[in-house]
Amino acid sequence: MPLLLGPFVRCRLSATLLALWLVLSGFTCTGGSEHAATATLPAAFSDLLPHFLVEPEDEYIVKNKPVTLTCRSTPATQIYFKCNGEWVHQDDHLIERTVDPATALPVMQVTIEITRQQVEKIFGLDEYWCQCVAWSTTGTQKSQKAYIRIAYLRKNFEEEPQGKEVALDQEVLLRCHPPEGVPQAEVEWQRNEDVIDPASDPNFVITPDHNLVIKKARLADTGNYTCVAKNIVARRKSTSAAILVYVDGGWSEWSKWSACGADCSMWRSRECTQPSPGTGGKDCQGLDLQSLNCTSEQCPQTVSGAEDVALYVGMVAVALCLTLLLIVVVLVYRRKKEGLDADVADSSILTTGFQPMGIKPSKPGVWVPRSRRAPPHSKNSHLLTIQPDLTTTTTSYQGTLRSRHDATGKFSMTNGPLLDPLPNGSHTLHNGKLNSDAAAEFVSRLSTQSYFKTLPRDVANTSYGTFNFLGGRLTIPNTGISLLIPPEAIPRGKIYEIYLTVQRKEDLRLPLAGCQTLLSPIVSCGPPGVVLSRPVILSMDHCFDACLDNWAVRLKKQNYEGAWEDVLLMGEELVSDPYYCQLEAETCRLFSEQLGTFALVGESLHMGAAKRLRLVLFSDAYCSTLEYNIRVYCMDDTQDVFKEVMQMERQLGGRLIDEPHVLLFKDSYHNLRLSIHDMPQAHWRSKLLAGYQEIPFYHIWNGSQRYLHCTFTLERLSLSTCELTCQLCVWQVEGEGQSFSLDFNIAKDTRALDSEFLLMDSNATALAGPSAFQIPYLIRQKICSSLDAPCPNGADWRMLAQRLKLERHMSFLASKASPTSVILDLWEAQHFHSGNINQLATVMADIGKQEAMIFLVSDGEC
Secondary structure, eight states, X not given: OOOOOOOHHHHXXXXXXXXXXXXXXXXXXXXXXXXXXXXXXXXXXXXXXOEEEEOOOOEEEOTTOOEEXXXXXXXXSXXXXXXXXXXXXXXXXXXXXXXXXXXXXXXXXXXXXXOHHHHHHTTXXXXXXXXXXXXXXXXXXXXXXXXXXXOEEOXXXXXXXXXXXXXXXXXXXXXXXXXXEESOOEEEEEETTEEOOTTTOTTEEEOTTSOEEESSOOGGGOEEEEEEEEOSSOEEEOOOEEEEEEBOOOOOOOOOOOOOOTTSEEEEEOOSOTTOOBTTOOOOOSOSEEEEEOOTTTSOOOOOTHHHHHHHHHHHHHHHHHHHHHHHHHHHHHHHHHTSOSSSOOHHHHHTTOSOOOOOOOOTTOOOOGGGSOOOOOTTTTTTOOOOOTTSOOSSOOSBOOOSSOGGGSOOBSSOOOOOOOTTSOOBOSTTOOOHHHHHHXXXXXXXXXXXXXSOOOGGGEEEEEEOTTOEEEEETTTTEEEEEOTTSSOXXXXXXXXXXXXXXXXXXXXXXXXXXXXXXXXXXXXXXXXXXXXXXXXXXXXXXXOTTTEEEEEEEEOTTSOEEEEEETTOOOTTSSEEEEEOSSEEEEEESSOSEEEEEEEESSTTOEEEEEEEEXXXXXXXXXXXXXXXXXXXXXXXXXXHHHHHHHHHTEEEOSOOEEEEEESSSOOEXXXXXXXXXXXXXXXXXXXXXXXXXHHHHHOOOTTOEEEEEEEESSTXXXXXXXXXXXXETTXXXXXXXXXXXXXXXXXXXXXXXXXXXXXXXXXXXXXXXXSOHHHHHHHHHHXXXXXXXXXXXXXXXXXXXXXXXXXXXXXXXXXXXXXHHHHHHHHTTTTOHHHHHHHHHHHTOOHHHHHHOOGGGO
């Protein structure tokens, strides 16, 4: 009697026992199931092992659709699936029996379905797999494992392409790291929505890590590039990256020399047409016009006879006048020299007007940057001050700063261009004020020099002055940018005409690679190549969290060819380098022995790195229609950008409607979102179709797009509605956010655009000599001589550095001939706006250097 066998998964018989049992019993399976997975083999095939005709393959579950696994074997008496080590229930199998017509062997096929719920039950423990097991009277065989995974494709790209401006024929690299997905996403690139095929255009290359390379940029390659990721689940598009291919101009051949003119000169020219600059490319470098004196044979004869006599008489008269003038100058010079020291002018110059330079206090409620707020006054305000001599000149040194040596030795440079003297033959600073006509003439004259072709003709953002060994300072108002020229930085006997300017994006391109970001304004000071005896200090704002554990910050400098070079890795300065940085919460102080064009560029070391954004809201100052616009600017938190936006909004007729807020924007690849809420629905509605607006991460992180903003267009339901109350939220996805509570009358412009929120810098843009410093020159000399020499009790420059929290810079200070002088230079750069000489007086008192000691101490007493 045949033995009845229930579902095999309940029997748990071993393969060997089952085979033996089948041979002895001549097994036929009953049990009431139409899907019985066993059969009896003919005697001729009883010694064959089963082999698989079809094995299960890896599958992906898309959304909630189950997948089917199939297994086919011959010859087989039974066949079952095993998933993750457990037998699948017999009732879940679908069995089909056929016969192979070629071999007459029985063929068994089994299929099962796997659902998403089954896979999710073990999610996170192991990968879900299934395997087919087939039996014959001889033994068993196992199929390959088939892995079942839940398919997905995340929304956010891990790295998106970044727009850039590139020169013609330059190689371009656009990076793309697609969103995480299973199966891994395939990537294609589009230009202006058309798919890029490297096979048809070999100028394009798609690298194995999905980046797009344009071997040589062509004008036709200008466009919007999009990275597209897709798998069996979805298709995602990155933010489009705008590529602009520009053409730098080239010079045509020189024309032939012209005929010799009446002025006994001839000229030739060339034009910037081969090629002409295009799409923002630079103009040609160099001269476009040359002149040459003719030889005496070529020069036309224009006078003869009696006319020659008149010419000679005139020349003699001019010579006599010049001789008399020279005699007068020599007499005046000798008389002045009798009352002047060989190195320093009248001592009254060194002691006049050295009271602390105060600034009008800001109005109550005025927003002032943290680093610009003056510290409280000290009780030692009487120290380090000298009462002014009221019989001498006042706060600024007026008059010429010319050397008493030959004027031709005015500049000493290595390879920089020389500057011509001002048209009137003198260099004067009247009370340190910058005359707009003189400034325009100065910038225009610099622009004619070959190296200064790129100098912006922007008088509002350029300052200049003439300086000698007494030093001075240049300031660009309301930008946080200044240049301190310490005493003795310019060699004695030399006079330099120095400029300071903040560059605009359209004036100068700073190439950024990968995830680099601009952290400061681009600042130029010059002329390059002037010889300095000691470092000057360039101060400029930055917009990062000032934690060097989060950043790799590099100082970049533009060389003479226009290329940018890394000259300093912040935090790893060497005392032998010509550059050194003092990093503060919002400002960078650069000690530099060379003038030039500088910028700070950062690269985040991990996602904890953050940039500071300044969020500023503007609206229309006057509204006569139902529509009303609110503009939200998301800019780098530096004063120069804020100043630009304020100037632009003034031209647009906008008004500031709330105090600026600061937002920390992290390197998390998440975009910035802006939304508006809680408007009174009975009076206002938003015309924005979506729930929020979004600014892509890389548009902000790059830092080269200075005026990023979103506009919210609101509509009032009646012209009589003037009150607007709402909440405006700005936040980074999965990051920090800020909220603005707005409540104002749109018909009344009650806020003054400049006076309340833009701290107006009323100081002179250029100050030369003693008026540029808080510490009088003679007192400074006494402090240096008192503290430079080491003292056994430690009351020397080292204690001064510790009191001023400069311990990190001890090695740098010790490498200088006068460490105290460098400390005082830094103090001057930090405290010029605050006018707080009391702090230094307090520190000196703590060290033990009282006011009388400053004047009486000698080397022997130390």
